[in-house]
Amino acid sequence: MTRYKQGIEKFREIKGEEGAEKSLERLKSLNPDLARYIMEFAFNDIYRRPGLDLRSREIATVAALTALGNSPQQLKVHTICALNVGVTKEEITEIILQMAIYAGFPAAINAMQAVNEAFDEFDKQNPGSIKSANDGIDIHRKKAISA
Numbered sequence: 001m002t003r004y005k006q007g008i009e010k011f012r013e014i015k016g017e018e019g020a021e022k023s024l025e026r027l028k029s030l031n032p033d034l035a036r037y038i039m040e041f042a043f044n045d046i047y048r049r050p051g052l053d054l055r056s057r058e059i060a061t062v063a064a065l066t067a068l069g070n071s072p073q074q075l076k077v078h079t080i081c082a083l084n085v086g087v088t089k090e091e092i093t094e095i096i097l098q099m100a101i102y103a104g105f106p107a108a109i110n111a112m113q114a115v116n117e118a119f120d121e122f123d124k125q126n127p128g129s130i131k132s133a134n135d136g137i138d139i140h141r142k143k144a145i146s147a
Contacts, residue, residue: 007039010047014054014081023077058082062092062115066099069107072114079118080125089119 001009012020027035047057058081065075079092092115100108 003040003044004036006048007042007044010043011039014043014047014058014085016084019080019084054085055082055087058085058087059091059095062087062095063099066096066107066111067103069103069110072110075111075114076118076121079115080122083118083122 008020008024011024014020015023024035024039027038047054052060058078061078062075062082065071065078082092083089093112096108096111096115099111
């Protein structure tokens with residue numbers, strides 16, 4: 001199997017079949033070579049390495065994107081990926097709060113906005129998401145908002 005096909009397999013594992021196909025088509029429409037490089041390098045050469053599981057890799061990615069502060073769209077994408085591989089909403093919220101110390105409050109505020117949008121998108125795609133019986137707000141978001 002080629003590096004490209006192995007990368008796509010890992011990409012599907014992280015994004016889910018439907019999400020992976022949409023994202024791959026979007027990447028190809030931007031530039032087919034860029035899509036190939038991302039699949040071969042990021043998702044085959046790096047994500048397939050045995051040193052970290054997918055959950056740990058997505059935690060690191062959410063933290064890095066929060067700290068960089070320059071890509072809210074990619075933060076949304078990787079928030080959904082993190083949820084897909086078992087990171088909880090509460091953990092994602094805690095990652096961003098932790099990054100406020102090192103990346104600053106503006107980066108944390110922007111990240112929290114992007115993550116909340118990703119939570120909403122995830123909830124629409126996955127109607128079985130955990131909700132509070134009182135007001136329909138995700139209990140982890142409610143905890144973060146009230147803190």
